[in-house]
Amino acid sequence: MSRIGKLPIPVPAGVDVKIDGNHIVVKGPKGTLERDFSSEMNVALEDGHILVTRPSDDKQHRAFHGLTRSLIHNMVVGVTTGYEKTLDMIGVGYRAQMQGTKLVLAIGYSHPVEVEPAAGLSIECPAPTKIVVKGADKQMVGQLAADIRKIRQPEPYKGKGIRYTNEIVKLKAGKTGKKK
Numbered sequence: 001m002s003r004i005g006k007l008p009i010p011v012p013a014g015v016d017v018k019i020d021g022n023h024i025v026v027k028g029p030k031g032t033l034e035r036d037f038s039s040e041m042n043v044a045l046e047d048g049h050i051l052v053t054r055p056s057d058d059k060q061h062r063a064f065h066g067l068t069r070s071l072i073h074n075m076v077v078g079v080t081t082g083y084e085k086t087l088d089m090i091g092v093g094y095r096a097q098m099q100g101t102k103l104v105l106a107i108g109y110s111h112p113v114e115v116e117p118a119a120g121l122s123i124e125c126p127a128p129t130k131i132v133v134k135g136a137d138k139q140m141v142g143q144l145a146a147d148i149r150k151i152r153q154p155e156p157y158k159g160k161g162i163r164y165t166n167e168i169v170k171l172k173a174g175k176t177g178k179k180k
Contacts, residue, residue, distance in 0.1 A: 005065035008049035009073050012080055017050060019043050024072060028079025031120060031136040035075065041068045050076075078136040085145035087131040091160035094152075095128040103131065107152045107162070115148055131162075 011017055016027040022039040025032065037043065041064055042053045052069040054061040077083075089096060094107050103115040103123045117123050121135040121144055131148060135141040145164070154161035154169040163169060 003066075005052055005054065005069045007069065008051050009069065009076055011045070011048050011050060011076060015076060015079060017045055017076075019045055019050075024075070026072075026075045026079050028076075028136075030079050030082045033075045033079055033137060035071060037068050037071070038064045040064065043068070043072070074138045078138055082134060082136050083138045083141045084132055084134040085141055086165040087133070087145060087148060087162055088165050089129040089131070089162050090154070091152075094160075094162075096125050096131050097128065098123065098125050103148070105148075105151065108160075113151055115144075115151075117144060130165075 018025040025034040054065040105113040124132040154163045156172045
């Protein structure tokens, strides 16, 4: 049995879970998330816990077992506490600012770069070189943070660019002087 898949998912107070076949809807204080799962997985709500079971020990059922449980757990955590990713901008003159809900980046291009968050996501700039992406859907938060990082990835010689707060960029040595 899958070590992750067999764990029950506790449903906190204030969270409403509706299971309709292979479609699950989770409502909470941070929003509503819904997703379709493999119809072969059995998802049941029993006395405040969500249980995911698989019909057999087939290889594909074993793979979907832990995945289904993790995705449902991420939905429950997302509607209760939410997810956030923090990015740092490193470079002379690099700065970010908010214009309404839009993020405007000055990162060394000849023009400012604007990023519009999708519905259900929010962007904050607590400092001119710090960006925080927040939302209930873990996948969407990570995707928006990756898209912002991709605008100016950290380069390996000086380390300039946009990176995650805990990311370590290994710097390369530059050219050495010519010997005569």
